[in-house]
Amino acid sequence: MATIYEVSKLAGVSLATVSRVTNNNTRVSDKTRKKVVDAMAELAYRPNSIAQSLASNRSNSIGVMVSELNGPFFGQMMAGIEKELREAGKHVIITTGQSKEDKEKDGIEFLLSRNCDALIVHIEALSDEYLRGLNEGDTPVYFMSRTVEGLQNNCINLNNELGGYLATQTLIEQGHKQVAYIAGPQFKPDSKDRFLGHKRALKESNIAFDPDLYFEGDFKCAGGQNGIKSLLNKRKIFSALVCANDEMASGAMTFAREHGIKLPEELSIVGFDNIIFSQHLYPKLTTVDYPVFEMGQMAAKLVLKNVYHQNKLQITHFFEPTLITRDSVSSLYK
Amino acid sequence: MATIYEVSKLAGVSLATVSRVTNNNTRVSDKTRKKVVDAMAELAYRPNSIAQSLASNRSNSIGVMVSELNGPFFGQMMAGIEKELREAGKHVIITTGQSKEDKEKDGIEFLLSRNCDALIVHIEALSDEYLRGLNEGDTPVYFMSRTVEGLQNNCINLNNELGGYLATQTLIEQGHKQVAYIAGPQFKPDSKDRFLGHKRALKESNIAFDPDLYFEGDFKCAGGQNGIKSLLNKRKIFSALVCANDEMASGAMTFAREHGIKLPEELSIVGFDNIIFSQHLYPKLTTVDYPVFEMGQMAAKLVLKNVYHQNKLQITHFFEPTLITRDSVSSLYK
C-alpha cells in the first residue's frame, strides 16, 4: 500500500501538501492539487485511517451497544444508526450488553478501548448514577430509549406513557371495560411508563384498575403465555388485553387460540412496538408504533452534531408513538 | 489518559518493559512486572489501541457486511459472528450492502478503508470474479452463505439443495402429490439449489414437475402473496406448498386465509430458514432450519484461525439443514 510519502515524492511536493489535499482544509493551488491527485491515482493511494486517527486524535468510529443483535426491535435501531453514520463516513463498532449489568459494563469498556469518538448505547441494567459517572470520561455517551436524569440532552427516548395510554384507550373506545394488562418488567422505566399510561386511560373513563387483571411479564413470548394463563385462572371476565410489547402479545395469542378462545371476537388484543412480524400474526396485531428506526437515526444525528460539529442538524429528544390499527381488536358496539 | 511513557516513568522502567507486560509476550521478572502493573493501576492506564494498531499493523477489528441489519436472518448471523469475535477481543465493524452491486462495492471499500484485519461478508450482487479479485488484495475476505469458486476455503455455506429436498420430501411423506413451489430469485445460487432439491424429491417419488405449480418470488412477504395468488389463478389443484423462505410462507399463509383456505387442512405449507417468528405464525410453521447463528460463529472462527493463528480451531465449511416439524402440514393419510 502506497504511503503519503511516496505520493509526495511522485508529485514532487511535501508531505504536508499531500495531507492538505486529502483533507482539503487549507488552500492548495489548482496546479499542485492536480499533481497530487494524479500521483494518488497512479499509486492507488488510500490514506491509512489508523495513522490518521493517531495523529488527529479522531477515530471516526463510534461504538454502539445494544442488548442483542437478533430481535426485530434492535435490528431496526441498529439500521437507523448505521444508515445515518455510514452516510457521514463514520464507522460503527458494535457490541452487545445482554441487559446484564456486568456484560453492559464490559461492553462499554470494550468499546472505549477502541478509542471511539462517541458511544450510542441501549442500557437496561446499569444505573443512572453509573451512567452519569461514565459520561464524565472523555468519550461522550448517548442513550437510546432511556432518559438519564441530568443527561437529558444525551438521550433519545419515546413517550412510553402516551403509548400505554393509546393502547388501552383504543380498546375502551370500542366499548371494552374489562381490560387486562400484561406488563413488562417493572424495574425498567419504559415498562413502568407504559403501565402508567394504561392506568391513565382507565381512570379517564372511570374504570377502576383491577389488580386481578394485571400480570408482570418479561417482554418475551413466554411472558405473554404465562400472563394470559394466570389471568384466565383468576376466572375474572375480561374482553380485552393489552400487552406491553408485541412479543408477549404473540405469546398470549398463541396460548389463547390453543385454549379455544376466538380472536378477536372473544378477546381483543393490543401490542406495543410494531415490530415487523406483528403484521404477520393472525389476526394482524393492532399495536403502538415505536419509531425506533427514526430514533436510531436521531441518535446518530445527535452524535454528528455534538461530536463532529454538524451544527445545522435538528434534534428531537422525545418521540411520540402512534396507534396502528389492524385486526386484533373487535368492537363491542357492532 | 495516561500513556505508556508515564507508566514507565512511575514504575521506573523503560517503555519496552511496559509494552512487554501489556502484551506479556516476553519474559519479565515478577518483581518488575508487579511494579509495572501497580503503576498501570495507579494511573488507570489503558493502552491506546490506535497506536497499537499503527505500530503492529494489526487493527484487531474485522469488518462485517450483511445485506441489512434488520430482518431476523441477518440478526442471527451478526449475533453469531459478534459473540465469537467479542470473546476473542476483536472488534466488529459493521455495514450493509443492501444486495445491490454498487452498495456492496462501497461497503467493502468502506470497511477496507478502516484497515480491518479481515472481512466477513454476505454478498448477493457481486460476481464470483469480482470476489476473487477482491481476495487478491492484502485483506483476506470470508464469505457467508456463499461458495465462491476457487475460494471454497474462505466460505461458510449451507447445503441448500438438501434443505429444498427435505421440505418437499416431508410433504410427500404425508401423502401430498400436488406440491406447489414458490422459489426465491433464481439468480441467487441458494434459491437455485433449494429448487433443485425440490425437484429431486419430486423425482424420487416419480412425481412430474409441473411448471404451473411454480412461481418465482422475491424472498419477501409480498412474493408469497403474489405467488399463491398466481398459483391459485391457474386453477390447478395442489394440496401443499413449499416456500423457499419463511417470509414468503408467511405472506402466502395470510393470503390463503384471507381467501377462505383452511390451514393446514386444505393447504399444507413448509417454509425455509426457521427464523424466529416462524413459530409465532398460525399455524406454527413447519420449516427447514438454517443454522445461521452457528454459521456466523464458524465464519468468525475461520478468521480467528487464519488471521490470528488460533490453529486448534476446527472448521466446518458446509452445514446441513434439518427439518423442523410443527403444525402447518397436515397428513393425507389420517
Next chain:
DNA sequence: TTGTAGGCGTTATCAT
C-alpha cells in the same frame, strides 16, 4: 531480564 532507538503513516505547527 531490561533498555535504546527507530519506525508505523498521518496531522499540525511553525516557518518561509
Next chain:
DNA sequence: ATGATAACGCCTACAA
C-alpha cells in the same frame, strides 16, 4: 501556497 519537522502512542529488533 508550500515545506520542515515535531508530535501521536506504541511495538520491536537490537544491544547491553
